[in-house]
Amino acid sequence: MATQTLPAETADTGAHIQPTGTRPFAGFEWLLAGRYLRTRRREGFVSVIAGFSFLGILLGVATLIIVMSVMNGFRKELLEKIVGVNGHIFATPIDxxxxxxxxxxxxxxxxxxxxxxxxxxxxxxxxxxxxxxxxxxxxxxxxxxxxxxxxxxxxxxxxxxxxxxxxxxxxxxxxxxxxxxxxxxxxxxxxxxxxxxxxxxxxxxxxxxxxxxxxxxxxxxxxxxxxxxxxxxxxxxxxxxxxxxxxxxxxxxxxxxxxxxxxxxxxxxxPLVLSDWRQRNRTFFNALEVERNVMFIILALIVLVAALNIVSGLIMLVKDKTSDIAILRTMGATRGTVLRVFLITGAAIGVFGTLAGLGLGIVFARNIKSITAALNWLTGANLWDPTVRFLSDIPSVIDWGEVTSVVVMALVLSLLATLYPAWKAARLDPVQALRMG
Known part of the structure; x- marks a missing residue:
């Protein structure tokens, strides 16, 4: 009986893994998380979901950066041209x-x-x-x-x-x-x-x-x-x-x-009646601001959906690795160790997806005129018709404060998405898991 109760006591106290308990994110935790992220035949479907989560976050972050940069450039160009030609204050006579x-x-x-x-x-x-x-x-x-x-x-x-x-x-x-x-x-x-x-x-x-x-x-x-x-x-x-x-x-x-x-x-x-450019163009610029905020919300949903994919993918991974988690617990791994392994697994998808989306978005936003010209040449159509969009060229202005907020939002959503599956994995009872396995 003593040998049968030893693994459970070891799992509860963590007496055999003091280095892991005192040092967060140990090397073997990174190694184990990396193995869970690799494609294997038996967990192929889990890897597909992880891949789609990665692409979703990448495209969501990149699209947010590109669209917000274009809308910033659109507002800046319109403001400069409308105000630059029509003046800032208008004085008309009264008497x-x-x-x-x-x-x-x-x-x-x-x-x-x-x-x-x-x-x-x-x-x-x-x-x-x-x-x-x-x-x-x-x-x-x-x-x-x-x-x-x-x-x-x-x-x-x-x-x-x-x-x-x-x-x-x-x-x-x-x-x-x-x-x-x-x-x-x-x-x-x-x-x-x-x-x-x-x-x-x-x-x-x-x-x-x-x-x-x-x-x-x-x-x-x-x-x-x-x-x-x-x-x-x-x-x-x-x-x-x-x-x-x-x-x-x-x-x-x-x-x-x-x-x-x-x-x-x-x-x-x-005596003069004074009005300024804000009063004359209030409706126009308010509409631009509302459109900009709505576009941010809509595109942020792409990142949210990708984060939900991380949740579903990790839940399936935890279910598939139930017996592995039980063996780790009986060998002395603490609940914190299991929690950190799955946190690393899910966070890696979000972090690498966010960084890839950041790079893609900045490159696209900085070269959007050249990319538009190339697409016009390939398709044989004018993708930016100035008669419809007011401006002759597509503008782009990168606001680094907005870029930072997009990156932070994506990272936070990705981290939050990993918490529940990682907590479920850490709460697994090794005895019950081995019996079910």
Missing amino acids: RPLDDYMAVAERLRKVPGIKLAIPLVEGQALASSQYANGGVLVRGISEADLKSIPFVGGNIRRGTLDGFDTAGGVAIGKRLADSLSLQPGDSITIVTPRGASTPFGTAPRIKAYPVQAVFEIGMTEFDSSFVFMPLTEAQAYFNRDGDVNVIEIFVDNPDKTQAVRDAIEADAPR
Whole structure:
């Protein structure tokens, strides 16, 4: 009887394995966990589940990094282009027309934090050529102010802005020029319903202008609809009696527009209504933020499903190794030893899957333009249509804080997935297990 009770006493006290009890994750535990991860004919199905768990975590982490990087780049590019072309703060008159716009703009330029104050005349019109037509937004602006907008003045693809105030021509976006089949020197006809007043009502105004320059901002909406016209010509065309619609203000830091607004209101040269880019684009950027959060949740479910696969795979492995666990316990292995063996087995899948997904995601995110171009060449299709997605190229900005959070999330889920199967393995009664075996 003494020999029969000895293994159980040894298993409970762990007297024969003091080195294992004092040193966590001993070498033989790593060796045993590694053997459980290798493919063997009898445990082939378990290995298949482990492989799918590895691929699931790899793809989940990589997809999260890629998608979040693209959405970060999408927001950054849209913000830079929308704010870079339209300004940060908009000042419109209250009591009377803004006919003293030169003095008001000069006064605004002296406010700390403001780098540009641009008077504009804006109006909707129809642009046409002998080939096609389309709706446009005409903006009257001076040559100096137009050149000072980097997304326009620094992106002239054809023609020139030199002599813009006196040449009598207009600058149009590249996509508008392509759709109307226009080159610099060609004529573009602009039609507005608000023309000259006659005894029979207001007659439409139709006038042809030579195309002086073609610009490309890189945002489809702007490149296909913007027409820049000399300020004095726009005032005459839209029947403005020496005044402007709005003064667009560009500040040094777009995220601190409220402080500049407070400074303008405290020292306003005349009563003005102020609005900023956040108010004008609130719905658009809120929608982007909601989409970004929803995409993160949806893609995180891929990692969660892979973690659940780890649970099922380890449970099957524990059931298959019941007799092995019983023999280990009778040889002196403690419950902690068995627990650590299966923790290592499950955690290895999560750790290596996460690291592989991290590498794949970063490589893909950093080279996404080249990969997209290669896929376009292979498929013969345009996978990134700028007319649908606003931007000319697919953007990608890696946020290392987000990457860290994705990696930590995947590692934590993988570790949590191993706890229950490892605990079940450690709680096995060796006597009962040997009887069942």
